[in-house]
Amino acid sequence: MSRRGERARTRSWPWRSRSYPRAGTAENGRPPSTAHGDPGDGNATLIANDDERFALCSTRAATQEIVLSSGVLAPDNTTLAEAIGARRALFVLTPTVDQLYGDALRRYIGSVLERSDSEVFVLQVNETTKSLSAVDVLAAHASGMGLDREGPLVAVGGGVCLDVVGVSAALYRRGVPNIKIPTTLVGLIDAGIGTKNAVNHGGHKSLLGTFSAPEASLLDPTFLTTLPERHLRSGVAEMLKMAIMCDRTLFALLEAHKGELLRSSFQAPREEGTEAIRRSVTEMLRELSLNLYEQSRRRIVDFGHTFSPYVETASNHQVLHGEAVAIDIAISSEIAWSLGILETEDLEAILGALASFELPHHWAGIDPAAMYESLRSIRQHRGGELHLVVPSEIGRAVFLEDQDISLSLLESCVARLAARGSRVLK
Numbered sequence: 169m170s171r172r173g174e175r176a177r178t179r180s181w182p183w184r185s186r187s188y189p190r191a192g193t194a195e196n197g198r199p200p201s202t203a204h205g206d207p208g209d210g211n212a213t214l215i216a217n218d219d220e221r222f223a224l225c226s227t228r229a230a231t232q233e234i235v236l237s238s239g240v241l242a243p244d245n246t247t248l249a250e251a252i253g254a255r256r257a258l259f260v261l262t263p264t265v266d267q268l269y270g271d272a273l274r275r276y277i278g279s280v281l282e283r284s285d286s287e288v289f290v291l292q293v294n295e296t297t298k299s300l301s302a303v304d305v306l307a308a309h310a311s312g313m314g315l316d317r318e319g320p321l322v323a324v325g326g327g328v329c330l331d332v333v334g335v336s337a338a339l340y341r342r343g344v345p346n347i348k349i350p351t352t353l354v355g356l357i358d359a360g361i362g363t364k365n366a367v368n369h370g371g372h373k374s375l376l377g378t379f380s381a382p383e384a385s386l387l388d389p390t391f392l393t394t395l396p397e398r399h400l401r402s403g404v405a406e407m408l409k410m411a412i413m414c415d416r417t418l419f420a421l422l423e424a425h426k427g428e429l430l431r432s433s434f435q436a437p438r439e440e441g442t443e444a445i446r447r448s449v450t451e452m453l454r455e456l457s458l459n460l461y462e463q464s465r466r467r468i469v470d471f472g473h474t475f476s477p478y479v480e481t482a483s484n485h486q487v488l489h490g491e492a493v494a495i496d497i498a499i500s501s502e503i504a505w506s507l508g509i510l511e512t513e514d515l516e517a518i519l520g521a522l523a524s525f526e527l528p529h530h531w532a533g534i535d536p537a538a539m540y541e542s543l544r545s546i547r548q549h550r551g552g553e554l555h556l557v558v559p560s561e562i563g564r565a566v567f568l569e570d571q572d573i574s575l576s577l578l579e580s581c582v583a584r585l586a587a588r589g590s591r592v593l594k
């Protein structure tokens with residue numbers, strides 16, 4: 169064996185283990201021979217284990233503010249101005265959002281922001297072009313305008329815009345501050361409040377991305393008034409995900425006011441609309457706070473996100489993200505029912521809730537064998553295990569593993585959903 173191989177066998181890598189002590193301590197019983205520095209933000213503790221091995225141990229503090237505020241672009245609303253302060257910002261919008269809100273934003277920049285030389289950039293990007301090329305275009309613009317390390321890069325848009333800007337902010341000059349202003353329901357309750365940002369790559373959904381918390385998320389439900397109903401319903405799928413996993417009250421609230429909430433874009437009944445958004449955001453934040461960097465791969469918020477990447481990619485994104493999530497919710501619930509984990513009554517309540525928001529439970533293009541094969545990539549993403557999260561009742565969940573899921577089980581579940589007929593996407 170080579171000297172290198174011998175060393176690899178006989179030496180341990182304590183800093184690779186999760187139980188490695190916090191910098192500067194000796195909790196593992198092996199005191200560092202040398203330790204310098206305070207492991208606060210921006211500092212690392214240098215540990216010299218011997219003459220050849222060193223470790224830099226650090227933690228990085230991050231505070232993300234999440235603010236619910238109606239009418240963030242109104243001249244008398246100072247939330248955004250306060251978030252940006254004295255910095256020269258670059259706002260990024262996609263064309264539709266520019267058409268709807270670009271003028272209001274430019275007026276706000278000109279009359280309310282401290283730096284009226286902040287810029288607006290309209291980025292041509294959608295789900296099918298959400299890739300590193302979009303990041304490239306944005307970085308070129310940021311560099312051209314001389315955006316410095318203080319940033320901030322401010323995304324005003326749906327999940328696609330938030331994701332591309334989030335990745336760009338993490339990469340540009342090795343990281344500049346990012347502010348998220350979601351304008352879709354998916355953005356408000358999911359993409360706009362998390363720490364994850366990703367773009368698609370090589371036919372894989374969200375293959376390249378970062379964990380980087382935005383400095384602030386400004387949540388303004390009035391943006392939803394212009395959102396097309398199909399995209400609104402898509403967002404409801406993410407809401408139902410949270411409700412089915414951990415909040416029976418939210419589930420009941422959505423069921424009780426479904427028609428009006430959908431017709432009014434969650435503006436009426438006012439209290440219930442706001443409450444539904446607030447509950448979804450709070451549940452999401454609670455789940456994130458327990459596992460911000462996904463060190464645990466068993467994530468309740470992955471409900472609806474195991475089969476959905478296959479559906480989105482196989483449909484060439486003709487099935488929207490939220491619609492794919494709805495289809496996945498149906499498949500996962502059907503699996504739970506088949507295995508005797510979920511009662512018939514709860515399965516019907518879940519499928520009924522999808523139907524009441526006119527969400528699909530099946531896409532006609534599903535090939536169960538290809539979908540089963542796609543689980544290989546999901547396992548890679550979840551550290552080698554499937555960790556399929558399914559409901560055991562409304563408000564509670566369990567995790568299933570490979571031995572629980574066979575191709576024939578998947579085939580029968582998909583066939584049963586297809587046979588239900590209505591709410592099948594062609």
Ligand SMILES: NC(=O)c1ccc[n+]([C@@H]2O[C@H](COP(=O)([O-])OP(=O)(O)OC[C@H]3O[C@@H](n4cnc5c(N)ncnc54)[C@H](O)[C@@H]3O)[C@@H](O)[C@H]2O)c1
Pocket residue numbers: 262264265268294295298325326327328329331351352353354355358359360362363364365366374391392393394395396399402489490
């Ligand atoms: N990073 C994360 O944690 C995370 C979480 C959930 C979803 N996502 C990603 O988000 C994307 C889906 O987000 P989405 O559903 O917001 O889609 P989207 O960003 O494509 O927006 C949907 C459509 O609505 C338009 N739009 C946006 N705001 C509008 C408004 N106020 N009025 C009218 N039209 C408006 C957009 O131009 C677009 O055509 C997917 O790519 C998904 O992977 C990321």
Ligand SMILES: [Zn+2]
Pocket residue numbers: 358406473489493
């Ligand atoms: Zn999602």
